[in-house]
Amino acid sequence: MRDFLLNNVSPFPAKADANGHAAVHIAPIATGFVTHVLGKGNAKADAAHLTKLISDIAPELGATLRSPSPGQWFWVGDCDVSQGRFAEISGQIPGEYAISDQTHGRVRIMISGPQVRDVLAKGAMIDLADGVFVVGASAMTQIGHIGAMITRTDDDCFEIMVLRSFAVSLWHELHQMAAEFNGPHAG
Amino acid sequence: MTSFRIDSGTLIDRDDVRSFTFNGEKLAGFGGDTVASALLANGKQLVGRSFKYHRPRGILTAGAAEPNALLTIGRDGRRDPNTRATMAELFDGLEARSQNCWPNVNFDIGAMNGLLGPLLGAGFYYKTFMWPAAFWEKVYEPLIRKAAGLGRASYDPDPGYYEKCWAHCDVLVIGAGPAGLAAALTAGRAGARVIIADEGAQLGGGMLAEGGLIGDKAADAVLADIVGELHALPNVEIRKRTTVFGAYDDQVFAAVERVQKHLPEQAINPDRAMERLWRIVAGHVILATGAEERPIVFGGNDRPGVMTAGAMRTYLNAFGVAPGKRVALFANNNQAYQTAIDLEARGIEVAAIIDPRSCPDIDFNGKARLIAGAMVRDTAGRRAIKAVTVRHDDGRDEVIAVDALAVSGGYSPIVHLACHRGAKPVWSDEYAGFMPPEQCDGMVPAGAVAGCEGVVACFDAGAKAVLPVLDGLGFGAEPVRLAGVEGVTASAPNTMAIWSVPSSKGKAFVDYQNDVTAGDINLAMREGYDHVELAKRYTTNGMATDQGKTSNVNAIGILAQNKGVTPGDIGTTTFRPFYTPVSFGALVGASKGFEFQPVRKSPLHGWAARNGAKFVETGLWYRSSWFPKDGETFWRDSVDREVLNVRENVGICDVSTLGKIEIFGADAAEFLNRVYCNAFLKLPVGKARYGIMLREDGFVYDDGTTSCLAENHYFMTTTTALAAGVLTHLEFCAQVLWPDLDVRLASATDQWAQMAVAGPKARDVLAQIIDDDISNEAFPFLAAREVSMFGGRLRGRLFRISFSGELAYEIAVPAGFGESVADAIMVAGEAFGIAPYGTEALGVMRIEKGHVTHAEINGTVTPADLGMGRMVSAKKDDFIGRVMNLREGLVDPMRPALVGVKPKSPSDKFATGSHILKIGDAVSLANDQGYVTSMCYSPSLGHAIGLALVKGGPERYGEEVVIWNGLAGASITGVICNPAFVDPENEKLHA
Amino acid sequence: MSSLVKCPHCGLRPREEFTIRGEVATPRPHAGADEGTWFDHVYLRDNPRGQHREYWHHSGGCRRWLVLDRNTVTHETGDVVDASTLKTEGQA
Numbered sequence A: 001m002r003d004f005l006l007n008n009v010s011p012f013p014a015k016a017d018a019n020g021h022a023a024v025h026i027a028p029i030a031t032g033f034v035t036h037v038l039g040k041g042n043a044k045a046d047a048a049h050l051t052k053l054i055s056d057i058a059p060e061l062g063a064t065l066r067s068p069s070p071g072q073w074f075w076v077g078d079c080d081v082s083q084g085r086f087a088e089i090s091g092q093i094p095g096e097y098a099i100s101d102q103t104h105g106r107v108r109i110m111i112s113g114p115q116v117r118d119v120l121a122k123g124a125m126i127d128l129a130d131g132v133f134v135v136g137a138s139a140m141t142q143i144g145h146i147g148a149m150i151t152r153t154d155d156d157c158f159e160i161m162v163l164r165s166f167a168v169s170l171w172h173e174l175h176q177m178a179a180e181f182n183g184p185h186a187g
Numbered sequence B: 001m002t003s004f005r006i007d008s009g010t011l012i013d014r015d016d017v018r019s020f021t022f023n024g025e026k027l028a029g030f031g032g033d034t035v036a037s038a039l040l041a042n043g044k045q046l047v048g049r050s051f052k053y054h055r056p057r058g059i060l061t062a063g064a065a066e067p068n069a070l071l072t073i074g075r076d077g078r079r080d081p082n083t084r085a086t087m088a089e090l091f092d093g094l095e096a097r098s099q100n101c102w103p104n105v106n107f108d109i110g111a112m113n114g115l116l117g118p119l120l121g122a123g124f125y126y127k128t129f130m131w132p133a134a135f136w137e138k139v140y141e142p143l144i145r146k147a148a149g150l151g152r153a154s155y156d157p158d159p160g161y162y163e164k165c166w167a168h169c170d171v172l173v174i175g176a177g178p179a180g181l182a183a184a185l186t187a188g189r190a191g192a193r194v195i196i197a198d199e200g201a202q203l204g205g206g207m208l209a210e211g212g213l214i215g216d217k218a219a220d221a222v223l224a225d226i227v228g229e230l231h232a233l234p235n236v237e238i239r240k241r242t243t244v245f246g247a248y249d250d251q252v253f254a255a256v257e258r259v260q261k262h263l264p265e266q267a268i269n270p271d272r273a274m275e276r277l278w279r280i281v282a283g284h285v286i287l288a289t290g291a292e293e294r295p296i297v298f299g300g301n302d303r304p305g306v307m308t309a310g311a312m313r314t315y316l317n318a319f320g321v322a323p324g325k326r327v328a329l330f331a332n333n334n335q336a337y338q339t340a341i342d343l344e345a346r347g348i349e350v351a352a353i354i355d356p357r358s359c360p361d362i363d364f365n366g367k368a369r370l371i372a373g374a375m376v377r378d379t380a381g382r383r384a385i386k387a388v389t390v391r392h393d394d395g396r397d398e399v400i401a402v403d404a405l406a407v408s409g410g411y412s413p414i415v416h417l418a419c420h421r422g423a424k425p426v427w428s429d430e431y432a433g434f435m436p437p438e439q440c441d442g443m444v445p446a447g448a449v450a451g452c453e454g455v456v457a458c459f460d461a462g463a464k465a466v467l468p469v470l471d472g473l474g475f476g477a478e479p480v481r482l483a484g485v486e487g488v489t490a491s492a493p494n495t496m497a498i499w500s501v502p503s504s505k506g507k508a509f510v511d512y513q514n515d516v517t518a519g520d521i522n523l524a525m526r527e528g529y530d531h532v533e534l535a536k537r538y539t540t541n542g543m544a545t546d547q548g549k550t551s552n553v554n555a556i557g558i559l560a561q562n563k564g565v566t567p568g569d570i571g572t573t574t575f576r577p578f579y580t581p582v583s584f585g586a587l588v589g590a591s592k593g594f595e596f597q598p599v600r601k602s603p604l605h606g607w608a609a610r611n612g613a614k615f616v617e618t619g620l621w622y623r624s625s626w627f628p629k630d631g632e633t634f635w636r637d638s639v640d641r642e643v644l645n646v647r648e649n650v651g652i653c654d655v656s657t658l659g660k661i662e663i664f665g666a667d668a669a670e671f672l673n674r675v676y677c678n679a680f681l682k683l684p685v686g687k688a689r690y691g692i693m694l695r696e697d698g699f700v701y702d703d704g705t706t707s708c709l710a711e712n713h714y715f716m717t718t719t720t721a722l723a724a725g726v727l728t729h730l731e732f733c734a735q736v737l738w739p740d741l742d743v744r745l746a747s748a749t750d751q752w753a754q755m756a757v758a759g760p761k762a763r764d765v766l767a768q769i770i771d772d773d774i775s776n777e778a779f780p781f782l783a784a785r786e787v788s789m790f791g792g793r794l795r796g797r798l799f800r801i802s803f804s805g806e807l808a809y810e811i812a813v814p815a816g817f818g819e820s821v822a823d824a825i826m827v828a829g830e831a832f833g834i835a836p837y838g839t840e841a842l843g844v845m846r847i848e849k850g851h852v853t854h855a856e857i858n859g860t861v862t863p864a865d866l867g868m869g870r871m872v873s874a875k876k877d878d879f880i881g882r883v884m885n886l887r888e889g890l891v892d893p894m895r896p897a898l899v900g901v902k903p904k905s906p907s908d909k910f911a912t913g914s915h916i917l918k919i920g921d922a923v924s925l926a927n928d929q930g931y932v933t934s935m936c937y938s939p940s941l942g943h944a945i946g947l948a949l950v951k952g953g954p955e956r957y958g959e960e961v962v963i964w965n966g967l968a969g970a971s972i973t974g975v976i977c978n979p980a981f982v983d984p985e986n987e988k989l990h991a
Numbered sequence C: 001m002s003s004l005v006k007c008p009h010c011g012l013r014p015r016e017e018f019t020i021r022g023e024v025a026t027p028r029p030h031a032g033a034d035e036g037t038w039f040d041h042v043y044l045r046d047n048p049r050g051q052h053r054e055y056w057h058h059s060g061g062c063r064r065w066l067v068l069d070r071n072t073v074t075h076e077t078g079d080v081v082d083a084s085t086l087k088t089e090g091q092a
């Protein structure tokens, strides 16, 4: 077998980290995993139960769960998971949960800065105000015409998860939405 | 004498001189001016011509209701026609032009229309241009179009950026006059999330026109304190230059914020929106929109120099512009007298106050002569008013020389937003106006809109109106108060309604913008159009861009007067959004040009681009359509080569855009068995099956393959076109029809980069990167399973399925690795002559093989129509579409069914959409035998081929027919044949 | 501009996030039901002035099918429930 080069290519533009000094910082989250966990429709599957389960099976991955829908979760984490490890975990999860690796299908963007809510309000209807959308909250919604899951990860910091095929469009739109705060004319 | 600048004006900054042009003439104004105030300061009272009669027109108002002073402002892509001069802020370098006049505003040829007056009365569109009919298109319409029309839109694209935003608040305060400010401040101090929006450049509304003291402090200082405190409150969001233009369902309010429209071009930040469309989700709403002053309908009431009394006061106090040196006031209410008081305070002579009330109950101590029981019946002057003719109560006429006339016919509460969702305003005889409806859809009207008069009373009302709202939200609140103001006495304006002056001489205008006169409304009534909605449409009253803000109530009053009823009996026309015109730019937002819709990119997009792909938009996706090589100048050169290369060697194609759905659960097999018309219950692990989904009405919905990857785990592919639709359909089936089944659906379209590797040498290529045995024995046709690749470095999913009809595989790998794998396949395939192929070649090959797509699955075909009738399970109890698929009409043997068509003479061509006729039959619908659904040039066969749906279908193989193309006027002789042009025995598939 | 729907799972969301399928039809009949029952199920829909029960799919959110009580005159929406809580098959 020839020694073919295998690169995991990011869907984001090559210079994706270039705006490090911007007022509204936008950066891809390059590493990590996203797993879609689907609970049995009418089972008593709940987040607490699932948290315990995955903490036992894969303690090294953390147990961050975000629910897009009742009985469904995205299990996300910042460390890379090999296909082999994922297969192992799959095998250990009981049948009341099905899991589908979405690490490549759903990509994540971090957006932060004091005006981050003003930027996101240009696309998302949901109320992201401090007291309403608390740290840790997440919502499956739309940013403009693009479906996305918004999660508040810190005070002025949000994570956006989007289908890979839309990543370039959303990336471009977020920059356009933030331009008045970031551009050469900002201030 | 004309209007001129005086030494006052709380809004203008005399150190900030701004130059601008009006119809090319260089003029100057100050920062804080509107275009209207700057024009008046420069003595420009004549600013435009009217729509129909091209009469000289001046500035009537100082706000959003302006019907006359519509200018075209800006140039090229930034040109805004029909801009109200009263709302446009003056900036340095602004260019303004009059509309409706040629060759210029002072001498206008169209003014001769005035002579044609009798022809242009009510309903003239319906009468004058009716006969002869042939004249409409050739004569009347071009004439009307040339003469009519307001400003012209620019043909250049607007370079500005626009956007749409959402906002949320506990309390939305609409209008920042005294009532709105008090409500916002009360709510803000209490801690509620407040948005206060006002259409003006400055907060203040009616307070801005106050020249004197409020309590013991200057009005502008009081206002500055309030605004300062609001700005300091972090829970209060202030939106100036923001018009809330619509009230929608579920407490959503739409507003447009003019973010940078008031800036000179060089000051515009291109990254900032020119205008922002807000959708505000409001818990509660304080409607503090104020009231509109009505003009009075009398002869010559449109002469430049005639202005509403409140507007005159605003220009005087806020902008430092006097309307003239000798002014008369014609008013039917007490509030308007304040204009006379303020004029005299600035040293301007008030020649007369003409009050139709015989004994006005007013304490007026000014110098002006008060003429009670009298009305203005006519005005004189060519381009500006020079005199008024007053009809005294004894019938005597008196001509009074004036250079400006203030008019006040009472006040109309601005109830629009309270009525957008269907509620009707309520007539009040006391206020002589339509008041907000009793049920205001969760809005609380406060201030002038609710009938309050004066700054102090409105402020007090606003502060109190918001209290119950805050109480309901759980905020303890104290109403804010104006310092130094003792007690508030509410006073009514004592308006005596006069809808038109009976003794009017000449044209008395009701709707200035559409040139509708009192006579027109009377005529409409005489002709039977006396219902308010009919009168509106017959006369066009209220149908101009100002939507009748100054004219509707007067028109209703005239109708009421003539019918001997009250305006309440007549009722209003329907209030609809938008309150004022909204630019298309704001409505479109950022969705234009490249941003019109999102783009979906395949994980192999970069690989395809590096290989020279030409992309085509399919829905949101960009798909590679062909890959030209050096020397290929025509798309067919590339496509033919790609097809032949697959048929002879091997090709690789990006099929990542196919919909992919993972199906889990103990009942997944049963679920598939119910959504596909063919059997799926016994699909073994490691196998793929082609499936057809029907709609419940029995027609084909979509097709694709589903593979069983493990027990209770399936992987479905759908067509690219219906990926979203199929998932939605499956979700409906799982959640609504059969919630008891354990089935769980996950969209996996984006997780996988998927490539078709097709051609006789496909196996040789893939064997170099796949570790597992993929020989025909180990991995036969329709095998489907996970495989190890690259010596165990990657796992992928391999499917032996074929759309091209060749020996073919589809290999799916995690999307991020897609490009590397495609590159590796290209390298591995080099020795076998591999070449990428696009959707065009794919399309050609599927036609050659007789495979269908949505060109054939068009919503009117059954599986039998597609030659797949035997796939429909007769054994299954139930599946979607089972019963309806057996309907009489769906099993008729003469239904159009799938066939191939080819030209009798190989050099002949035909087109998709061509109809099939029997040879010798006349071209008629009755003789129609079917039509060509797809066609292409087949490089494998060397001639055109097509698929068609033809009556009788396969029974007619070999029959010669006419392939008729009515559009091109061409028809050829064709032959009906088996649609599988290539490898009908499927030997290649199983190789 | 917009209107809002209260998804029982996601809370208040704009109409743009939803896809409307139409009236909640008669329950899906058994395969053996007579043709008339099937025709009613597949084709027969009311078009009332007033209360209307509709299927709404929260396609831009949780992707659950909802049943929404909507007044076609006032657009007021009453109860919104997950459609799986209604048994809609096999009752005919």
Ligand SMILES: [Zn+2]
Pocket: C007, C008, C009, C010, C011, C058, C061, C062, C063, C064
């Ligand atoms: Zn939802």
